[in-house]
């Protein structure tokens with residue numbers, strides 16, 4: 001539900017409701033070097049009330065250590081461990097998830113923040129400020145040591161960096177292509193400048209390839225790191241941000257509450273638009289249904305309940321499809337296929353919102369027309385094989401058992417052929 005915090009009482013109630021406050025920085029605490037009015041006081045108040053505060057920023061230009069200095073300079077109390085940035089998320093992703101080989105290095109289109117965070121993880125890098133200056137289509141020598149190209153916000157970006165990034169990604173087999181974040185813009189001097197997503201766009205176009213991973217919000221890497229590090233309860237946690245498609249999406253995907261401030265990117269009109277309201281209502285409906293199946297009370301549902309949950313939300317996967325979804329999810333989490341396992345809300349959302357997940361089942365007319373193609377005698381009967389073929393083509397993948405179950409109630413001719421109009425009536429009544 002969308003609620004506008006107008007009165008002092010409403011704001012107090014909001015503060016009392018949560019133990020953990022995750023703050024985006026640009027557009028929430030400050031714009032450039034100008035801190036917004038009331039920020040220092042609000043932070044002090046939260047600390048005094050014993051609240052836990054974290055900073056979660058997609059801005060990769062600074063390392064966590066530089067952010068800490070910035071906080072100190074602005075008179076805001078913070079600790080290094082409370083700062084989570086997309087540069088840090090990218091460095092830990094390379095090290096812990098991709099197990100980036102120590103004999104390889106990273107080419108950076110971005111700034112100091114990325115370089116420093118990589119160095120802290122013991123990862124070698126090149127590029128960034130080394131590659132300034134004009135470029136006259138000089139020869140780019142091969143550098144097989146480059147095993148990843150990272151793109152983040154870069155206020156010194158130039159053609160040389162793009163040409164080198166492109167060269168490594170096309171010449172070096174297996175070279176990873178990572179974005180720290182994909183914000184299209186960022187707030188600056190009362191308006192907006194192009195963001196990291198805009199910096200990466202030329203490379204995406206030239207390569208005709210999406211990045212292998214985007215680490216900033218709304219990806220859940222930083223939330224997972226925060227929840228693991230501080231062992232906090234997601235139900236007592238709120239994400240405060242200024243951008244709908246990063247901060248707010250991040251909270252929704254992660255199953256935590258959100259507060260959108262109007263000091264940065266999002267406008268009140270956008271927030272109140274039908275588009276956004278529909279999305280919010282949908283997401284809260286999804287979350288509610290998910291909670292109903294959360295039998296252990298640990299914000300997960302068992303893989304055994306996945307099919308029921310999807311059907312409860314208006315999808316109509318067959319048993320075979322559900323098995324396939326569970327198998328893929330297990331594989332992505334390195335869980336043995338046969339084992340029942342817990343699915344968190346973020347993973348569930350990515351399953352729920354898979355392409356064609358909400359595609360309606362074919363209409364009776366569509367099915368009948370499909371069957372008629374095979375009904376050469378025009379007597380209303382087709383063979384079981386033909387029936388299966390049409391169903392598969394209309395996106396209804398049924399197992400043999402499921403089909404047998406449906407056929408039990410259908411009239412079958414002497415030659416074993418099936419009355420398909422009867423069949424459609426049975427399918428639709430199920």
Ligand SMILES: [Mg+2]
Nearest residue numbers: 024026027242
């Ligand atoms: Mg922001």
